[in-house]
Each structure stands twice: as C-alpha cells, then as structure tokens.
Amino acid sequence: MQFMQALKDRWSSSNSLVCVGLDPEPAKFPRNFAGDEEGVFAFCRDIADATAQYACAFKPQIAHFAALGAEGALTRLIAHLHAAHPGVPVILDAKRGDIGSTAEQYAREAFDRYAADAVTANPYLGRDSVQPFLDRADRGVVILCRTSNKGAGDLQDLVIDGRPLYQHVAEKVANEWNTHGNCALVVGATWPEQLREVRAIIGDMPILVPGVGAQGGDAEAVVRNAATKDGMGLLVSSSRAILYASSGDDYAEAAARAARELRDTINAARG
Numbered sequence: 192m193q194f195m196q197a198l199k200d201r202w203s204s205s206n207s208l209v210c211v212g213l214d215p216e217p218a219k220f221p222r223n224f225a226g227d228e229e230g231v232f233a234f235c236r237d238i239a240d241a242t243a244q245y246a247c248a249f250k251p252q253i254a255h256f257a258a259l260g261a262e263g264a265l266t267r268l269i270a271h272l273h274a275a276h277p278g279v280p281v282i283l284d285a286k287r288g289d290i291g292s293t294a295e296q297y298a299r300e301a302f303d304r305y306a307a308d309a310v311t312a313n314p315y316l317g318r319d320s321v322q323p324f325l326d327r328a329d330r331g332v333v334i335l336c337r338t339s340n341k342g343a344g345d346l347q348d349l350v351i352d353g354r355p356l357y358q359h360v361a362e363k364v365a366n367e368w369n370t371h372g373n374c375a376l377v378v379g380a381t382w383p384e385q386l387r388e389v390r391a392i393i394g395d396m397p398i399l400v401p402g403v404g405a406q407g408g409d410a411e412a413v414v415r416n417a418a419t420k421d422g423m424g425l426l427v428s429s430s431r432a433i434l435y436a437s438s439g440d441d442y443a444e445a446a447a448r449a450a451r452e453l454r455d456t457i458n459a460a461r462g
C-alpha cells in the first residue's frame with residue numbers, strides 16, 4: 192500500500208498521532224541488554240511491541256544503529272515491525288540527499304535494503320538531490336523544513352524575496368515537488384509559530400514533528416497550531432522520553448505509559 196494511504200488508515204485505526212522514535216543508546220539500556228547487535232535489536236523490539244498500540248508510526252534513526260555497527264539490528268527491527276505490526280508505517284530517519292547518482296543509492300538503501308515505508312530527506316541541496324526519493328511514488332519522503340534544533344534559524348530563517356528560506360521549502364514541496372502526493376515535511380515542536388506558518392502554506396500535507404519530550408516542545412501547542420481541520424495531519428515524534436522512561440526492569444511498561452500519555456495529551460488538544 193502507498194505510504195500516504197497507510198498513514199491515513201493508521202491515524203484512524205489507532206486514534207493516535209504519536210510517532211515512536213527508536214534511537215538506541217546502549218549506555219541507557221536496562222541492565223539485561225548488551226550494546227551488541229542482539230541487544231540493540233531486542234531492546235528496540237521490546238519498546239516497539241510495548242508502544243505499538245499507541246503509535247501511528249515508528250521512526251528508527253539510522254545513525255543510532257550505524258554508529259554501533261548495528262545495521263543488521265536495524266534490518267531485523269524493520270522486518271519485525273512490518274511482521275508484528277502490519278499497517279504501522281516505518282519512517283527511516285536518515286536525512287539523506289546528494290547529487291543524483293548518490294541520492295539514487297540512498298533511495299535504494301532506505302526503501303530496498305531497509306524496506307522503510309518513508310525516509311527523511313534534506314532538501315537544501317536542491318530538487319535533484321531528493322528526486323530519486325520523490326520518484327518512488329509508493330514510499331514517503333519526509334523533507335526537512337524547519338528543524339527542531341536550537342540553530343535551526345541560522346540558515347533556515349535567512350530571508351529571501353521577503354520570506355524565510357524554510358517557507359520557500361514548504362511552498363516548493365507543496366506546489367512543485369509533491370507530484371506523486373508522497374511528501375511530508377519536518378517542522379520541530381520547539382517552533383510553534385513556524386508550525387502555524389508552515390501549515391498555512393501546505394494545506395493538508397502531513398508534518399512530522401520531532402521535539403516533544405526530551406527537547407521540551409509543547410504537544411498541545413503543536414496540535415493547536417498545526418493539526419489539519421479534521422484533527423489529523425501530524426506525526427508527533429518522541430524518542431528518548433519513551434525509550435528511556437525507565438532503565439529498570441519495567442522499561443517496556445514505562446515506555447508504553449509514556450507513549451499513552453503523549454497520545455492522550457495530543458487527543459485532548461484535538462478535542
């Protein structure tokens with residue numbers, strides 16, 4: 192099934208806008224998990240299984256696997272997510288983008304090697320650097336627009352033709368790049384005003400919103416400023432606040448509780 196349809200179906204069936212981020216950091220694992228490939232896989236699997244009922248999507252972050260030499264764990268994890276939680280889209284957070292020939296390999300990496308349903312991409316090299324992702328009509332391309340980090344504005348806010356650069360990205364993706372209807376944008380929860388501005392530009396296009404939880408973003412403000420009229424349109428992503436809610440033997444229950452509480456906070460704001 193196409194990514195966008197799968198996401199819409201999952202929003203409805205789960206009644207959740209929570210995207211569970213999977214960023215393994217062995218130093219924070221409970222005592223029974225080693226930092227090797229098996230431990231990384233088993234920890235992420237347990238968290239995913241415990242939180243799936245509260246999730247509209249999963250978002251494994253590739254650097255957290257690759258830095259450990261645990262790409263095999265990422266492959267196994269995504270295969271497990273598809274098998275154990277069919278219908279829950281998997282977004283590989285890789286922030287890829289490069290000259291065309293390399294971007295083609297990045298698209299193969301995300302969609303063929305790892306079998307992700309969608310991948311995050313960096314648009315700041317221009318359209319050709321993400322075209323191989325855009326061309327995969329059945330998969331999603333989640334394009335950085337206004338990122339959640341403190342320095343996001345250093346470049347993304349530079350004013351060109353009277354508008355900040357990130358607004359040009361939003362406009363270009365919505366009006367020119369989204370020819371297959373498979374695009375979404377990334378805007379950080381840490382920037383509620385920019386979320387509102389981007390929503391006004393892009394209509395109903397989904398927005399992946401990292402930055403609640405460990406980065407301190409306000410989930411209610413995210414919904415107020417950026418939900419679509421039908422109360423959808425968002426993937427509110429949290430990683431560390433869910434993954435490491437407890438380092439004790441109750442890690443899975445604590446993760447489930449954190450995911451459920453985030454879902455409930457968001458749903459209360461959706462009204």
Ligand SMILES: O=c1ccn([C@@H]2O[C@H](COP(=O)(O)O)[C@@H](O)[C@H]2O)c(=O)[nH]1
Pocket residue numbers: 212214252284337338339340377378379401402403404405406428429430431432
């Ligand atoms: O603008 C962005 C884009 C991506 N991220 C990623 O999301 C998670 C956030 O983790 P938390 O533990 O919930 O803070 C992480 O994988 C980032 O690489 C982002 O934070 N901001």
